[in-house]
Amino acid sequence: MYSLVIDIIKVIVIASAVLTLIPVLIWWERKGAAYIQDRRGPNRANIFGIRLGGLIHNIADVFKLLFKEDIIPQQAHKLIYLIAPIIVMGVAVSTLAVIPFTAPVKLGDFVIKMQIADLNVGIIYILAIASLGVYGVILAGWSSNNVYSLFGGLRSSAQMISYEVAMGLALLSVIMSSGTVRLDEIAALQGINILEWNFIRQPLAFILFLTCLFAETNRNPFDLPEGESELVAGYHTEYSSMKFALFFMAEYAHIIVGSMILVSLFFGGWQIPFLSTEFMHDNMNALLKLALPVVSVSSIAAGVLLMRRTKKFGWGDARDFEPLVFGLPAVIFGFIIGIAAVFSIYLNEYAVSIITAAAQGAIFLVKTLFFCWLFIWVRWTLPRFRYDQLMKLGWQIMVPLALINIIITGIVISR
Amino acid sequence: MIFYLIAFGIVVTAILTIASRNSVVSALWLVACLFAQAILMVTLEAHLVAAMQVLLYAGAIMVLILFVIMLLNLTPKELKWKFIAGERLILGSGVIYLAGVMGLALWIIYKKGASFVPAAGGGTAGTVEAVGKLLLTKYALPFELVSVTLLVAIVGAILTGRGK
Numbered sequence: 001m002y003s004l005v006i007d008i009i010k011v012i013v014i015a016s017a018v019l020t021l022i023p024v025l026i027w028w029e030r031k032g033a034a035y036i037q038d039r040r041g042p043n044r045a046n047i048f049g050i051r052l053g054g055l056i057h058n059i060a061d062v063f064k065l066l067f068k069e070d071i072i073p074q075q076a077h078k079l080i081y082l083i084a085p086i087i088v089m090g091v092a093v094s095t096l097a098v099i100p101f102t103a104p105v106k107l108g109d110f111v112i113k114m115q116i117a118d119l120n121v122g123i124i125y126i127l128a129i130a131s132l133g134v135y136g137v138i139l140a141g142w143s144s145n146n147v148y149s150l151f152g153g154l155r156s157s158a159q160m161i162s163y164e165v166a167m168g169l170a171l172l173s174v175i176m177s178s179g180t181v182r183l184d185e186i187a188a189l190q191g192i193n194i195l196e197w198n199f200i201r202q203p204l205a206f207i208l209f210l211t212c213l214f215a216e217t218n219r220n221p222f223d224l225p226e227g228e229s230e231l232v233a234g235y236h237t238e239y240s241s242m243k244f245a246l247f248f249m250a251e252y253a254h255i256i257v258g259s260m261i262l263v264s265l266f267f268g269g270w271q272i273p274f275l276s277t278e279f280m281h282d283n284m285n286a287l288l289k290l291a292l293p294v295v296s297v298s299s300i301a302a303g304v305l306l307m308r309r310t311k312k313f314g315w316g317d318a319r320d321f322e323p324l325v326f327g328l329p330a331v332i333f334g335f336i337i338g339i340a341a342v343f344s345i346y347l348n349e350y351a352v353s354i355i356t357a358a359a360q361g362a363i364f365l366v367k368t369l370f371f372c373w374l375f376i377w378v379r380w381t382l383p384r385f386r387y388d389q390l391m392k393l394g395w396q397i398m399v400p401l402a403l404i405n406i407i408i409t410g411i412v413i414s415r
Numbered sequence: 416m417i418f419y420l421i422a423f424g425i426v427v428t429a430i431l432t433i434a435s436r437n438s439v440v441s442a443l444w445l446v447a448c449l450f451a452q453a454i455l456m457v458t459l460e461a462h463l464v465a466a467m468q469v470l471l472y473a474g475a476i477m478v479l480i481l482f483v484i485m486l487l488n489l490t491p492k493e494l495k496w497k498f499i500a501g502e503r504l505i506l507g508s509g510v511i512y513l514a515g516v517m518g519l520a521l522w523i524i525y526k527k528g529a530s531f532v533p534a535a536g537g538g539t540a541g542t543v544e545a546v547g548k549l550l551l552t553k554y555a556l557p558f559e560l561v562s563v564t565l566l567v568a569i570v571g572a573i574l575t576g577r578g579k
Contacts, residue, residue: 080443120542124466131474135446138478142439142485154485157478164475181543 010116014101015093021372022252023058029252029376030054036380050322062245070241073145080143085239085246088136092253095129098122099260100184102270102360103277105353114270114357115184122182123171126261127164130216133254134160137218137235140247144238152234155224155387159215162394163222167212169402170205173409174198174265183261187269192276199266204405206266208398213262215394217254220379224387259371260364267367270360277356284352292341296334303330417458424451438484442477449473461541 027042031054034041042054050056072078102114119125134157141153178186178198190197199206215222224234231237236247263269272280280287306327311320347355385393428448435441449472456465550558 077437077440080440119462121462121466124463124470124543128466128470128474131470131478134474134478135481138481138485139443150485154482157482161475161478 006112007116010114014096014116018093018096018253018256019249021256022249023055025252025255025372025376026061026248027055027058028373029379030057032373032376033380036377050325052322052325065242065245068241070243071238073238075145076238077143077145080139081238082243084136084140084143085243085250086136087139088133088250089246089253091129091133091136092250092257095126095257095261098125098183099257099264100187100269101364102357103188104184105357107350107353113184114361118182118184120182122180122186123175123265124181126183127168127171131160131164133216136250140239141235144235146238148231148233149235149237152231152237155231156218156235159218159222159224159390159394162391163212163215163398166208166394166398166402167216169399169406170208170212171265173205173402173405174202174209176406176409177201177413183264183269187264187271190268190271192268192271192274194268194273197266197268197271202266202405202409204401204408208402208405209265210262211398213258214375214378215390217251217258217375219251219255219375221382221385222390223379223384224390255372255375256368259368259375262371263364263367270364272360272363277360280356280359281352284355285347288347288355289341292337296338296341299330299334299337301334303327303332303334306330418455421451421455421458425455439481442481442484445480446473446477449477456541459541463541463543463546 031041042057043051045051045054045057045060047056047059072081097116098119100113100115105112105114137160138153138157141149141151141156144150174186175181178189180186180189186198194200214220236244239247275287304327306323309323310327313320425448428444428451432441432444432448435444449468453465453468453473456462456468
């Protein structure tokens with residue numbers, strides 16, 4: 001009974017946390033693109049003059065998409081046309097089920113695994129669900145009854161199938177060297193030493209997997225399915241309103257989930273460098289004595305720096321007080337942490353476990369966000385492949401390299 | 416109870432697969448059918464086989480079939496019975512296959528009795544480790560022979576695809 005309640009809570013919390021990251025990523029993409037191209041990015045949409053550096057623009061986007069006319073083309077196959085965006089989004093979110101977010105949390109006799117479903121098949125589940133993602137794209141392209149959409153759908157299905165092969169083969173060498181297919185075990189096995197993480201042990205597999213991830217998420221330099229110079233917008237040309245928004249959100253959901261898988265497989269998952277779970281659990285009070293003053297001082301400093309920008313530009317309206325939105329809470333938060341550090345609250349075992357898990361979850365989030373940023377960075381830096389180059393890279397370079405990597409791994413682990 | 420629900424789903428999707436006029440829709444029903452079979456395998460504790468069913472059949476092979484159907488651009492008219500070549504051959508082989516499957520099922524029921532057999536080995540028989548061990552020890556020869564068959568099929572496909 002308890003386990004069912006915990007499972008439901010996990011599903012709701014984890015899924016909504018990832019969905020909340022999507023607008024952040026969209027904002028990040030716009031700002032990142034702008035700064036890479038020497039622009040300012042979104043900075044006009046506001047609520048009472050508060051713009052939060054463009055974050056408010058996402059709210060404007062959501063309202064725009066909600067109130068747009070929802071067009072279904074007359075010649076479209078209506079049912080499939082409606083199902084396609086649901087498949088794309090559903091696949092992106094359901095891959096989350098096997099990702100471990102922190103080490104198992106011990107609360108007395110309870111051990112809570114911070115993973116929605118502890119499946120025996122682990123990575124194979126991820127590959128299986130990810131392979132279903134093609135349907136959303138290809139069906140969207142076909143059911144729109146539009147030549148450009150169909151071409152986008154066909155391109156993407158060919159691309160995704162090709163790169164799935166290389167992805168599976170690249171993962172195989174990781175599975176071989178770890179000796180397990182469960183993501184939680186792979187994350188735990190990598191340990192706290194950075195030099196023992198899989199991206200050092202399996203550098204070739206890491207590069208291949210990263211490249212395949214770009215292809216699977218249809219991001220630049222592999223975004224041929226929606227190459228706007230040839231195909232208008234590819235498979236979602238005919239979609240409007242919130243159905244288009246689902247495709248848009250699914251792209252970012254794919255990036256987030258893909259980064260999480262990458263982090264769990266190659267970057268130690270929830271492992272904090274040089275701090276093991278047991279060490280943190282045993283020395284939490286001492287660690288907090290060190291960490292809390294640092295957090296407190298840096299939070300106050302950041303808050304004060306932000307607040308100094310108040311009235312700097314002299315707009316003469318609400319915009320003058322915009323830095324207070326984040327500056328004031330940062331200062332208050334810093335003081336609270338500082339008071340907690342001074343009075344050195346002693347924590348019992350449960351609180352220590354929860355704080356350890358929170359720290360591991362935070363480091364997992366930081367690693368994930370770094371790779372999300374990598375996706376954005378690459379998109380605005382590299383040009384798009386030509387289609388024959390894409391296929392050649394997939395079949396003639398990536399697949400042989402992955403096979404060679406498997407052979408090398410086999411030789412190394414059999415010694 | 417769960418078994419009957421899943422079996423009902425499999426039968427309904429299978430009938431819809433052959434009853435749909437639009438070939439893309441019928442391919443999609445086949446995907447749903449394969450997915451339902453994967454669920455049935457999960458209830459039998461065969462997790463690896465279920466994941467492989469989704470990964471290979473639903474995720475890869477059916478996508479290729481869908482791909483081919485879309486490129487052929489079949490209209491419902493071209494799929495009418497009289498337009499299909501070798502209809503007697505198809506009908507005959509279908510009847511033989513059905514008879515074979517039903518005969519096998521009835522024979523097993525007659526021999527062992529129709530009972531729902533729970534998975535042997537206390538739920539660990541279908542894990543990656545157990546299936547992998549079996550594939551590389553007890554069933555190593557059939558496993559390799561199947562892979563050779565697939566290799567022959569690939570070589571044959573390339574040779575016929577190349578022309579002269």
